[in-house]
Amino acid sequence: KQEVTQIPAALSVPEGENLVLNCSFTDSAIYNLQWFRQDPGKGLTSLLLIQSSQREQTSGRLNASLDKSSGRSTLYIAASQPGDSATYLCAVTQGAQKLVFGQGTRLTINP
């Protein structure tokens, strides 16, 4: 059974810092991996999707990497801003479209 773990569970950093969020998964037979952002009381916003054949994807200040063989992904956020404060979820797609989520990292950027 696939398990997805995100470390740390919570992270607080000063504005302007670069930071890395970690995600690990137990079964490397994934179709793709998605990083989502969730603001309190809201739905999920897709940030980046990495196909299983890819190593990384970039969007603006965000860069996500994937090492399928070791079961790891990282989300790098450059020059963090208070507006980046949210919960970040990683999820892997296996088999027939099923997403398995991690518990999320609650990120706070302090002005």
Place this chain on the structure above:
Amino acid sequence: DAMVIQNPRYQVTQFGKPVTLSCSQTLNHNVMYWYQQKSSQAPKLLFHYYDKDFNNEADTPDNFQSRRPNTSFCFLDIRSPGLGDAAMYLCATSSPSGRNEQFFGPGTRLTVL
């Protein structure tokens, strides 16, 4: 803009009173999903439709049902809500012919009194 829409955004019901949550999409995606997310927890898949084919997760209680009358709409019916069913309910869509990326709606927050 193409999107996933959920109505209502907030729903209050009484213990045991049936409730229906609605999801619609303009993305023309084949697959629609319903997730339950409780406070500070990861979303949990309840079921999904691939076109008209219904796929129930093994641990989804019988109390939860779903209908998909056409490509655009999908409904979540909770037949007899209990206090433990209070949660955020998220609808998502994806297209297997693409990157299989899932797109989520804003969610419906269900309160059970």
